[in-house]
Amino acid sequence: MGERIMRLEHVGVRYRIRRSMFRSSYYEALRDVSFDLYAGETLGVIGRNGAGKSTLLRVINDIIKPDTGRVERRPGLSVSLLSLSLGFDPNLNGIDNTVLSALLLGHSKEQALANMEQIAEFSELGDFLYDPVLTYSSGMKARLGFAIAVTLRPDVLLIDEVLGVGDAHFRKKSSAALNAKMASEQTVVLVSHSAAQIKTLCDRVVWIEDGVSFKQGQAKPLVDEYEAYIEAHQSPTGTKHDRLAA
Amino acid sequence: MQSLIQFFHLLTFKVRCRLKSEAASNYLGFFWWVLEPIFYLLTFYFVFEVMLNRGGEGFVAFLLCGLIPWLWFNKTVSNAAGTIFNAKGLLTQTKIPVALLPSEVVLQDFVKQGVVFLLLLTFLLVYGVGLSWSWLALIPLMAVQLTLNAAAGFLVAAVVPLFPDLRFLIQTGLMLMMFGSGIFYSYELIRPEHQGLFFLNPMATLIKNYRAVLVEHQAPDWVALGAVFLGSALVLGGLIWFFLNRADFYPRVVSET
Numbered sequence: 001m002g003e004r005i006m007r008l009e010h011v012g013v014r015y016r017i018r019r020s021m022f023r024s025s026y027y028e029a030l031r032d033v034s035f036d037l038y039a040g041e042t043l044g045v046i047g048r049n050g051a052g053k054s055t056l057l058r059v060i061n062d063i064i065k066p067d068t069g070r071v072e073r074r075p076g077l078s079v080s081l082l083s084l085s086l087g088f089d090p091n092l093n094g095i096d097n098t099v100l101s102a103l104l105l106g107h108s109k110e111q112a113l114a115n116m117e118q119i120a121e122f123s124e125l126g127d128f129l130y131d132p133v134l135t136y137s138s139g140m141k142a143r144l145g146f147a148i149a150v151t152l153r154p155d156v157l158l159i160d161e162v163l164g165v166g167d168a169h170f171r172k173k174s175s176a177a178l179n180a181k182m183a184s185e186q187t188v189v190l191v192s193h194s195a196a197q198i199k200t201l202c203d204r205v206v207w208i209e210d211g212v213s214f215k216q217g218q219a220k221p222l223v224d225e226y227e228a229y230i231e232a233h234q235s236p237t238g239t240k241h242d243r244l245a246a
Numbered sequence: 247m248q249s250l251i252q253f254f255h256l257l258t259f260k261v262r263c264r265l266k267s268e269a270a271s272n273y274l275g276f277f278w279w280v281l282e283p284i285f286y287l288l289t290f291y292f293v294f295e296v297m298l299n300r301g302g303e304g305f306v307a308f309l310l311c312g313l314i315p316w317l318w319f320n321k322t323v324s325n326a327a328g329t330i331f332n333a334k335g336l337l338t339q340t341k342i343p344v345a346l347l348p349s350e351v352v353l354q355d356f357v358k359q360g361v362v363f364l365l366l367l368t369f370l371l372v373y374g375v376g377l378s379w380s381w382l383a384l385i386p387l388m389a390v391q392l393t394l395n396a397a398a399g400f401l402v403a404a405v406v407p408l409f410p411d412l413r414f415l416i417q418t419g420l421m422l423m424m425f426g427s428g429i430f431y432s433y434e435l436i437r438p439e440h441q442g443l444f445f446l447n448p449m450a451t452l453i454k455n456y457r458a459v460l461v462e463h464q465a466p467d468w469v470a471l472g473a474v475f476l477g478s479a480l481v482l483g484g485l486i487w488f489f490l491n492r493a494d495f496y497p498r499v500v501s502e503t
Contacts, residue, residue: 015502058497063341065494083339091267100263103256104340132270 002039005077005155005187006060009034010069012211013055029055031211032069037156037189042182044202044219045191046226052211053191057081057158060189080105080154084145094129094136098148107152115151122177123147124170143170150177156187161194199223253343260346261353268354279358280365286313290430304461307375311460312429312453314366318359319395319449320420325351326399327416331407334500344496345489348403352396363388370460378463387459387466390475391452397478400485407499427453448474 013030030052037043037060047053058064059071061079087104088097098119102112120129123143133141149157159178182188182201192198198205199219206216207226215222269275290309294300329347336342363384371377406412427449428436436444445451451474455466488495 015498017502055501058338058501061341063338063494063497064501079341081339086339087336089263089267091270092263096263096266099259103252103259104336104342106252106341108252109255109259 002041002185002187003074004036005039005074006037007072008036008059008069008213009072011056011059011066011071012068013052013059013064014067028211030059030066033206033208033211033213034069035206035213035216037187039155039187040185041204042188042190042202044198044205044223045189045208046193046195046198046205046223047208048193048230051208053208054160056208057160057189057191060156061158077156078106078154079156079158080149081158081160082146082149083160084142084149086145088133088141088145090134091132093132094123094125094144097133098129098144101145101148102152105148105152105154107154111152112148118151119144119147122151139167139170143174146174150174150181153186156189157181159188159190161192195223195227249343253346256342257346257349257353260350261357264350264354265357276361279361283310283314283317283362286317294430304375307370307373307461308432308457309430310366310369311457312427314359314362315391315453315456316424316427316429316449318355318362318391319398320424321359322352322355322395322399323402323420324416325355327402327406327413329403330496331403331410331413331500337497337500341493343489344493345400345486348400349396351403352392352399355395356392366460375461376463380459380463380465383459383466384456387452387455387471390471390478393475393478393482394448394452397481397485400482404485404488407496423447423449426450429453445470448477 011030011033012028014026014028016024017027018024033052033056035043045053045056055064059066061081062071062073065071086101089100092100095116098116099109099112103109120126123129123140123146125140125144128136128140129144133144136144179201182190190198190201202219204216205219205222205226207214207222215225272278274281287306287310290313291306294309295305326348329351330337330344333347336347337344367381367384402412402416406416426444426447428444433441433444433450433454445454451467451470455471458464459466
């Protein structure tokens with residue numbers, strides 16, 4: 001295992017829910033989450049809908065500071081979320097949108113331009129890159145977004161559910177690219193409620209239950225335990241947190 | 247320092263993109279920047295000069311010197327209002343400085359209105375208002391207005407996510423302010439005892455000085471401009487401080503709604 005690049009200690013996040021103009025109540029999205037993240041590993045985060053996974057990603061991404069507990073990170077650590085078509089402007093062409101997306105993800109314009117050929121190749125968009133994005137199909141848009149995310153390498157890549165992108169051919173290619181990323185020295189935090197995916201892709205797993213890092217350990221045994229637990233505690237509607245997580 | 251440089255790269259690139267995108271999304275593209283003030287002008291001209299017969303000599307120049315700065319302010323404030331409120335996707339998915347969102351609008355409208363100001367100067371020359379050294383004061387005047395626009399734009403952008411209903415009041419507030427800025431009348435028509443109140447509106451002060459500089463060829467009222475600048479800079483500085491020190495305030499607010 002590589003060096004430790006991030007440590008979460010008893011992290012808690014609570015949101016304020018505005019009931020009316022002057023009344024509000026609090027809702028604890030995370031209550032007590034602790035784990036370490038090591039360079040080069042693929043860490044899986046499992047938990048039911050509304051367990052606090054999305055909020056956890058925002059804390060790791062440094063978008064939200066925890067209300068309780070603390071987060072320690074290696075200085076200069078770059079983290080970004082694999083999000084398809086972040087900040088895309090439909091009136092602009094693929095190249096401008098690539099640079100825009102890269103800048104928003106904290107990369108430089110030069111980095112984006114230097115990787116343009118690779119992005120063009122991976123997305124299989126070719127000359128379409130010179131056309132406005134509004135002429136793209138949703139599959140093409142997703143391909144471009146995906147290509148940007150996998151080509152520019154942040155220190156930590158966050159993935160919120162592996163998405164099926166584009167047609168069958170590209171889906172195969174994108175999951176192959178993701179698998180290669182995860183097998184390489186790229187550090188990945190993968191959030192999913194698909195147990196099968198986590199089992200095949202991750203080294204280590206943190207299980208979040210109702211805002212608490214309930215258990216953590218080797219992927220395979222823990223996911224099996226999680227599946228058995230879910231089976232036993234099946235709730236058709238998920239937890240009360242679902243509404244907010246959406 | 248590093249992040250400041252990244253901020254300006256991002257800001258300038260985004261503004262370039264927005265301008266490009268805006269021009270591409272309408273058939274007449276850039277022409278709308280110019281056509282819009284012309285339509286406003288024609289409306290006011292028709293009402294005051296033709297219908298009410300109130301204009302008098304040099305009315306068009308007088309009107310334009312009020313109208314164009316007003317439209318600049320009006321656009322910045324209306325466009326900035328929803329910038330943070332509507333940016334849930336960005337704010338929850340990536341770490342960007344919140345100040346970027348209203349800054350884009352402030353800069354974009356500045357560039358567009360810069361073009362319109364150039365046309366205004368050309369028009370004034372053609373119209374027979376002579377060239378004068380006093381026109382140089384247009385640079386500090388526009389700098390003061392840019393600061394005022396930024397302060398007002400940042401303020402509405404910051405408040406709307408907390409009280410979304412305010413969006414409906416902003417247009418009304420702007421309308422009220424327009425009538426109180428002396429665009430189609432001169433401040434001299436106001437009773438002396440009410441002029442103090444009138445000039446509490448910073449746009450009234452600015453418009454009076456635009457006219458002094460451009461049409462009357464006089465020096466601007468530096469003290470009044472200094473006051474507008476100072477007040478705006480304080481509000482703007484306070485908001486920037488807040489955005490920097492409470493970086494996760496707005497990502498939380500938009501996650502909560």
